[in-house]
Amino acid sequence: MKPLRALCAGELPRLVMFDLDGTLVDSVPDLATAVDRMLVELDREPVGVECVRQWVGNGARVLVRRALAGGMDHSSIGEAETDAALARFLDIYADCHDLISLYPGVHELLEALSTAAVELAVVTNKPERFVAPLLEQVGLGGYFRWIIGGDTLPQQKPDPAALLQVMRLAGVTAAQSLFIGDSRSDVLAARAAGVPCVAVSYGYNHGRPIAEEEPQLVVDSMAELL
Ligand SMILES: O=C(O)COP(=O)(O)O
Numbered sequence: 001m002k003p004l005r006a007l008c009a010g011e012l013p014r015l016v017m018f019d020l021d022g023t024l025v026d027s028v029p030d031l032a033t034a035v036d037r038m039l040v041e042l043d044r045e046p047v048g049v050e051c052v053r054q055w056v057g058n059g060a061r062v063l064v065r066r067a068l069a070g071g072m073d074h075s076s077i078g079e080a081e082t083d084a085a086l087a088r089f090l091d092i093y094a095d096c097h098d099l100i101s102l103y104p105g106v107h108e109l110l111e112a113l114s115t116a117a118v119e120l121a122v123v124t125n126k127p128e129r130f131v132a133p134l135l136e137q138v139g140l141g142g143y144f145r146w147i148i149g150g151d152t153l154p155q156q157k158p159d160p161a162a163l164l165q166v167m168r169l170a171g172v173t174a175a176q177s178l179f180i181g182d183s184r185s186d187v188l189a190a191r192a193a194g195v196p197c198v199a200v201s202y203g204y205n206h207g208r209p210i211a212e213e214e215p216q217l218v219v220d221s222m223a224e225l226l
């Protein structure tokens, strides 16, 4: 795990925090199914998986607002319309978990880190209720000591609050921690927490290369970290 040591002054980090969607699991096919079913219920045209891939990363509420707006800018969408559509989306998504898949190298990296007694956490903007069951479904149920979802705290990424909270609970400093994510919110949250950030190139970053956000390291697969 040389690349991880290089980011933490020659030592293995004591805590590694992971983003979920686009980092550990490819969840966009299921999210797109749920978005499209919601839109069809509302007598709208479905948008398909490529649009949803660009819109994911700022939590379910913003995803639904982007779907209603048909683009990244959702400022025209009202709160009452959002509340009603979000409730339908969450209900529909609760039954859409057939297509989720684990990215290559994830299981191996988690196994190596936990064997080395590194503490592991998930910090995602996905609503908390979905996270533990999905991790269980893809075979990652036992690895994470802390799970923070998008609605666990008042703030979500890019705010660093969740990262700071996990670091506090783990009793570690920023220099002993690492964050691994796929999108701009992840890089910004890690930077604001003072934590080194590894970004994966295969995830969802609103259609832009993640290197533009200037994480400390970009990898094409978790296997590169082993
Ligand atoms: O729900 C989202 O928008 C994305 O979740 P993530 O923070 O795990 O990428």
Ligand SMILES: [Mg+2]
Pocket: 019, 020, 021, 022, 023, 057, 181, 182, 183, 203, 204
């Ligand atoms: Mg993500």
